[in-house]
Amino acid sequence: MKTIYPEHCDTLFTGQQIATKVSEMGREIEAHYAGREVTVVAVLHGALVFVADLMRQMDMPMHLTAIVASSYHGAATTPGQLNVRLDNKLDIAGRHVLVVDDILDTGRTLHRIRDVISELDPASVKVCALVDKPSRRVADIEADFCGFEIPDLFIVGYGLDYNGRFRNLPDIVGLDPDNLPVLD
Numbered sequence: 001m002k003t004i005y006p007e008h009c010d011t012l013f014t015g016q017q018i019a020t021k022v023s024e025m026g027r028e029i030e031a032h033y034a035g036r037e038v039t040v041v042a043v044l045h046g047a048l049v050f051v052a053d054l055m056r057q058m059d060m061p062m063h064l065t066a067i068v069a070s071s072y073h074g075a076a077t078t079p080g081q082l083n084v085r086l087d088n089k090l091d092i093a094g095r096h097v098l099v100v101d102d103i104l105d106t107g108r109t110l111h112r113i114r115d116v117i118s119e120l121d122p123a124s125v126k127v128c129a130l131v132d133k134p135s136r137r138v139a140d141i142e143a144d145f146c147g148f149e150i151p152d153l154f155i156v157g158y159g160l161d162y163n164g165r166f167r168n169l170p171d172i173v174g175l176d177p178d179n180l181p182v183l184d
């Protein structure tokens with residue numbers, strides 16, 4: 001497994017620590033909804049691994065749907081410009097919606113998604129993120145359910161990527177900003 005890791009990185013959370021945290025989050029979400037049905041909206045692709053584990057730790061009725069969010073940082077586009085693509089069959093009206101993402105960074109993505117969902121007339125909207133970087137926040141949003149708080153670090157693994165890579169690491173690791181991976 002060693003070969004799939006970036007050359008310069010530090011392990012922040014092991015797969016085992018993540019599993020324990022995800023299980024605790026499942027209990028907290030169950031307690032909050034108290035048996036009511038929830039519609040989980042996974043923010044792809046980053047939330048893919050997390051949501052797969054989290055939903056199996058939620059002992060309650062639920063639906064799963066997804067939303068694709070991509071931000072463009074290329075020279076030809078405005079930094080932070082965000083494209084949100086909804087599943088056509090997204091059935092939100094009157095439902096309790098739980099938006100699940102990998103990480104809350106500047107908060108722009110989840111802020112925008114919460115606005116888009118709110119326009120579809122849900123019974124309620126809550127936000128769940130595995131990791132929070134509060135020091136980076138620009139948009140006015142907090143996670144209702146959060147796993148780990150970290151300082152301003154770029155992390156990969158457990159669904160989180162660097163230029164599309166490293167999503168398949170079982171652990172979450174921090175990249176060394178002075179030795180970022182050289183990808184082909």
Ligand code: IMP
Pocket residue numbers: 046071101102103104105106107108109110153154155156160161162
């Ligand atoms: P936002 O800045 O809160 O809008 O976050 C936008 C997206 O950037 C997140 O959903 C992640 O996909 C990505 N992102 C932010 N910080 C990190 C990180 O440390 N590692 C990997 N992806 C990140």
Ligand code: MG
Pocket residue numbers: 045046161
């Ligand atoms: Mg992402």
